Amino acid sequence: MSGPLQIGLLVFPRVTQLDLTGPAQVFSSLPDVNVHLVWKRIEPVPSDSVIMLTPTVTFADCPQLDVICVPGGYGTDELMLDEEVLAFLRRQERGATYVTSVCTGSLVLGAAGLLQGYRAATHWTAVDALPFFGASVSRERVCIDRNRMTGGGITAGIDFALTLVSMLRGRAAAEMIQLRMEYNPAPPFEAGSPDTAPAAIVAAMKERVAPAQARRLEFVRKAVGQQG
Amino acid sequence: MSGPLQIGLLVFPRVTQLDLTGPAQVFSSLPDVNVHLVWKRIEPVPSDSVIMLTPTVTFADCPQLDVICVPGGYGTDELMLDEEVLAFLRRQERGATYVTSVCTGSLVLGAAGLLQGYRAATHWTAVDALPFFGASVSRERVCIDRNRMTGGGITAGIDFALTLVSMLRGRAAAEMIQLRMEYNPAPPFEAGSPDTAPAAIVAAMKERVAPAQARRLEFVRKAVGQQG
Numbered sequence: 006m007s008g009p010l011q012i013g014l015l016v017f018p019r020v021t022q023l024d025l026t027g028p029a030q031v032f033s034s035l036p037d038v039n040v041h042l043v044w045k046r047i048e049p050v051p052s053d054s055v056i057m058l059t060p061t062v063t064f065a066d067c068p069q070l071d072v073i074c075v076p077g078g079y080g081t082d083e084l085m086l087d088e089e090v091l092a093f094l095r096r097q098e099r100g101a102t103y104v105t106s107v108c109t110g111s112l113v114l115g116a117a118g119l120l121q122g123y124r125a126a127t128h129w130t131a132v133d134a135l136p137f138f139g140a141s142v143s144r145e146r147v148c149i150d151r152n153r154m155t156g157g158g159i160t161a162g163i164d165f166a167l168t169l170v171s172m173l174r175g176r177a178a179a180e181m182i183q184l185r186m187e188y189n190p191a192p193p194f195e196a197g198s199p200d201t202a203p204a205a206i207v208a209a210m211k212e213r214v215a216p217a218q219a220r221r222l223e224f225v226r227k228a229v230g231q232q233g
Numbered sequence: 234m235s236g237p238l239q240i241g242l243l244v245f246p247r248v249t250q251l252d253l254t255g256p257a258q259v260f261s262s263l264p265d266v267n268v269h270l271v272w273k274r275i276e277p278v279p280s281d282s283v284i285m286l287t288p289t290v291t292f293a294d295c296p297q298l299d300v301i302c303v304p305g306g307y308g309t310d311e312l313m314l315d316e317e318v319l320a321f322l323r324r325q326e327r328g329a330t331y332v333t334s335v336c337t338g339s340l341v342l343g344a345a346g347l348l349q350g351y352r353a354a355t356h357w358t359a360v361d362a363l364p365f366f367g368a369s370v371s372r373e374r375v376c377i378d379r380n381r382m383t384g385g386g387i388t389a390g391i392d393f394a395l396t397l398v399s400m401l402r403g404r405a406a407a408e409m410i411q412l413r414m415e416y417n418p419a420p421p422f423e424a425g426s427p428d429t430a431p432a433a434i435v436a437a438m439k440e441r442v443a444p445a446q447a448r449r450l451e452f453v454r455k456a457v458g459q460q461g
Contacts, residue, residue: 023414026254026284030387033282040283049277049287054261055268056254059277059285108415129415146419158415159258160391168421180424180434181441186251187336187357187386189425190418191374193396196408197417206408213409 009037010173013070013097015110016044016060017090019080022052024107024162028074031166034182035174043067045089053078064093069100072169076162077108077128082221085116085228094119103169105154107162112221114155115140116228124150128158129199130214134225160197163188237265238401241298241325243338244272244288245318247308250280252335252390256302259394262410263402271295273317281306292321297328300397304390305336305356310449313344313456322347331397333382335390340449342383343368344456352378356386357427358442362453388425391416 012032014025025042032040044050044060052058062068073094075081084090094117098104106114111127114120115138125140126148135142143150146157147165156165167188171179196202202210240260242253253270260268272278272288280286301322303309312318322345326332334342339355342348343366353368354376363370371378374385375393384393395416399407424430430438 021258022254023258026250029283030249030251042283055257055270055289057287059287061283146417147421158413160414160416160418163388164419164421171421176422177434177437180422180430181438183420183422183424184427184430184434184438185386185442186388187425188388188418188420189374189429190388190416190420191392192411192416192418193375193392193399194404194408194411196411197415199412201417202408202412206405206412209405210409210412214413 009039010035010072011039011041011068011070012072013041013043013067013074015073015075015090016042016050016058017080017084018050019078020050020052020058020076021078021108021159022054022056022058023159024076024078024110025058026056027160027162028076028107028166030186031163031170031182034185035170035178041067041070053080064089067097070097071102072173073097073101073104075106075110075113077106077110077159079217081109081113082224084113085224086231091117101152102173103152103154105165105169107156107165108158111135111140111155112138112225114153116232118232120153123153124148125153125155126157126161127155130218131221134221137225137229237267238263238300239267239269239296239298240300241269241271241295241302243301243303243318244270244278244286245308245312246278247306248278248280248286248304249306249336249387250282250284250286251387252304252306252338253286254284255388255390256304256335256394258414259391259398259410262413263398263406269295269298281308292317298325299330300401301325301329301332303334303338303341305334305338305387307445309337309341310452312341313452314459319345329380330401331380331382333393333397335384335393336386339363339368339383340366340453342381344460346460348381351381352376353381353383354385354389355383358446359449362449365453365457
């Protein structure tokens with residue numbers, strides 16, 4: 006590769022901001038990299054929470070990326086039906102070294118037709134949506150299948166980004182960033198996965214997310230219909 | 234406590250954005266909470282990387298916070314000498330339930346005189362600065378001493394925030410958020426601490442950060458001088 010690495014993270018309304026800001030912190034720590042925040046227009050976009058995200062480049066002005074990454078969040082529902090977004094992803098895919106996602110971002114890759122025949126990861130509450138797009142479900146935290154790299158839910162973005170850095174620039178580059186970020190995590194509880202969390206917590210979370218899951222599947226079905 | 238929990242995260246130029254966005258994601262997942270991004274003025278502030286951060290409230294308009302949190306980053310050098318910032322922190326401290334920081338944010342609490350006689354954590358490259366402010370060094374990832382809660386470097390902010398949520402709202406509330414964020418981390422390498430990283434990586438990082446460490450200590454000494 007000649008010139009700086011070009012990495013683009015998709016920004017969109019109601020993105021789960023940590024899906025994007027975690028990898029952005031990792032990638033920005035590389036020397037010789039341009040990290041772009043890409044959206045239709047250059048105007049601040051509300052995330053899922055208090056953080057506003059300001060895109061740095063529009064779809065039209067975005068250079069060919071070496072890495073395109075789609076973060077997740079409730080806003081992915083609408084993206085699955087957004088032809089402008091899907092066309093941008095398909096166009097970038099043709100020249101990208103890696104086509105990637107964090108969390109429910111993989112469903113947008115799926116809606117763009119870019120996971121047909123691939124294994125992929127997503128947020129644990131969204132795994133039932135992947136097969137609609139011809140993808141097989143991986144429960145790995147970071148799933149690599151050829152040049153598709155998809156992360157699990159939200160915080161998996163940090164593990165995903167460090168893994169990707171090691172593939173692009175070598176293990177030492179990733180270890181330097183991990184050390185700088187003091188990433189030796191120590192979760193205070195054992196509740197990070199439905200396999201380890203207390204049963205009552207899993208049940209309560211399943212009940213809480215059920216409406217969002219139902220809404221998501223409606224959008225998935227419409228997206229599959231659009232694909233014809 | 235009556236009414237929503239008021240949590241304020243300090244925004245400033247060259248903040249390490251993940252120090253702030255990690256805890257912001259955790260706190261925003263609570264029901265019945267107002268998360269504020271606080272700075273002198275309401276205008277977008279450049280972080281250490283591609284992310285611009287848009288404050289939601291000024292120092293002047295900020296309500297009394299239940300939790301004040303100072304994230305870290307290279308910009309903390311200037312904050313240690315910024316009387317407007319230090320006065321804001323001292324004013325908030327008087328009514329806050331918890332006075333907190335992530336990474337080198339603890340040095341700003343120290344410069345405000347708020348860690349005198351407390352144990353505190355900070356980024357592993359900054360531990361030598363804490364004693365100048367009368368604090369004793371903790372190498373815990375999340376250090377709790379009375380109502381001071383200070384996290385280690387960058388990614389420690391997520392562990393810090395989950396721990397704080399458990400103290401404010403109970404363990405189940407923290408576990409729900411941990412499950413939603415799928416926070417069962419799996420770092421790809423063992424390089425997250427100077428105690429575990431390969432020696433060559435630690436040596437290379439120490440060499441890289443030496444100029445920033447020297448600069449930091451100059452600011453620390455000036456801040457101690459200002460305190461008289």
